[in-house]
Amino acid sequence: MASYGGIDLGGTKIQAVIVDEENTVLGSARRPTPTSGGPEDVAREMAVALRDAAKAAELGVGGDLKNLAGIGVGSPGTIEDGKVSSARNLPGWEGTFALADVLSKELGAEVRVGNDVQVATDAEFKLGAGRLYDALLGVFWGTGVGGGLILDGKPWTGRGAAGEIGHMVVKIDGARCTCGRQGCMEAYAGRAAMEEHARKLHEKGRHTDLFKLMKERERTRLTSGIWARALEHEDELAIEIIDRAVWALGAGVASAINLLDVEAVIIGGGLGVRLGHPYAKRIAKAMQPHLFADERPPHVHVAALGDLGGAIGAALLCRS
């Protein structure tokens, strides 16, 4: 049976998996995304992550990956023919980098690159929480808030840039977003914006254990795990900022549903998966007052493939 590699390239971490033809995960590995350097450095870490996953799968000992039938990559930025441009959340990646070619040479297998959010949505649609539906919206609540669409059983990508649900305007003239615009859903609900907001309020004297937890765990960012822990500790500021994120997600996702009327919403991403069902329920509740067809809300599920969905979806790119 053939094996495939899948790499999910995120702003915070690189997740790699090896799967078999039935999409069973044979091995996985994770590395932090470099925060400095450039695309070459990121590509190098991606190769290391995939080799580690192959080792965990007991494949290709010593880095020989010749058994892999193909490698898929889910990447942020604009993707064309295996090249990635303007990947905002990655270091020094303002220009265009031939990611597929570089990785292919390094790893000795064919490499295909797709949009990170779209491959994760596709994985949930084909293998995860979206299996029962024909039309759905994937909401990836992490560093930013990404959206993926399946309409009529097929991915909808528009002219290549569809799914920017995080930059739907939920409050005109509202909070400044990390993209530079104002009032975007991501300005309230993206992990990066939430961290910035928490830091400002903390510097102004608001008490919170968020940054203490960050130091204890030797992190440089408020990861999803730190937010989850702070909520468990009933940290008031964390509760307030997460509530605000849920409030924004409710309006933004409901707006998308009012426009598209799809059957289901799948909540993934670092925060979405980490906070899980109770928060998916809270988002569904926050959507309700904004839904036009409120007698028939969409089904709301947590991404069933969890943290590995992006990498598993990337591996699906090699199958067609």
Place this chain on the structure above:
Amino acid sequence: MASYGGIDLGGTKIQAVIVDEENTVLGSARRPTPTSGGPEDVAREMAVALRDAAKAAELGVGGDLKNLAGIGVGSPGTIEDGKVSSARNLPGWEGTFALADVLSKELGAEVRVGNDVQVATDAEFKLGAGRLYDALLGVFWGTGVGGGLILDGKPWTGRGAAGEIGHMVVKIDGARCTCGRQGCMEAYAGRAAMEEHARKLHEKGRHTDLFKLMKERERTRLTSGIWARALEHEDELAIEIIDRAVWALGAGVASAINLLDVEAVIIGGGLGVRLGHPYAKRIAKAMQPHLFADERPPHVHVAALGDLGGAIGAALLCRS
């Protein structure tokens, strides 16, 4: 050559047309939508409008419409098998009414009913300003703000309620909408909401000629024509409220583009058509700061079929 009837049932007016097989308009007629009574009264006025259009087309003298190969209706509300339910903007239409059957008996031809906004979008896609595109968003700026979607060359209706662009949230906790919710785009940009807003400010002492113009023209509502006239007169309150509508349309339509990345936006509806190109340009400009892929904005056009688009689109329902 066969002829077809088309009726656009709006909250303010009933527009009827007779078209030939090539969609050339042979005759048209318009009547105000009854503001009291119930569905039977509305259906009666629809029949009168269609007979008037037939007379104008020199067809069916004396009401004999046997030459018509079919009649299509574009209606608000929920539509199923020729029955219309919950048509909010029509008098006494909270329940379900067998509109196709009643009109068919009255007019002696087969009647098909479709969603008003969707048939108007389809007309622009097939015959009007959307002819060159494969994916577009129709924005009908009138009493409310309706949306119609063409994706991959086909109407997208979701589970039957897609296109409610007027109820996308542009300002959480913002202005009260006529639908009862808060912060919807329609709460700022719908003609009904704009009239209510103007009335409140006028009652509080703000000067405006809007209501004087309404009386002079013997209207009971601030029609699109009255708004256009007040703008020509540089009525300050009218300018302010229209500016606010453009501001809300900019954010809401841009949000829809960020999600769907379609090629074009077609602006129709009573206000959209009446205010025309200069305002379509202003809406495009108001969208720009909110567009995520701002280097490549969608094309923005005024509906080319103008006021008759809905009725022509309704007549298209008889062709399949």
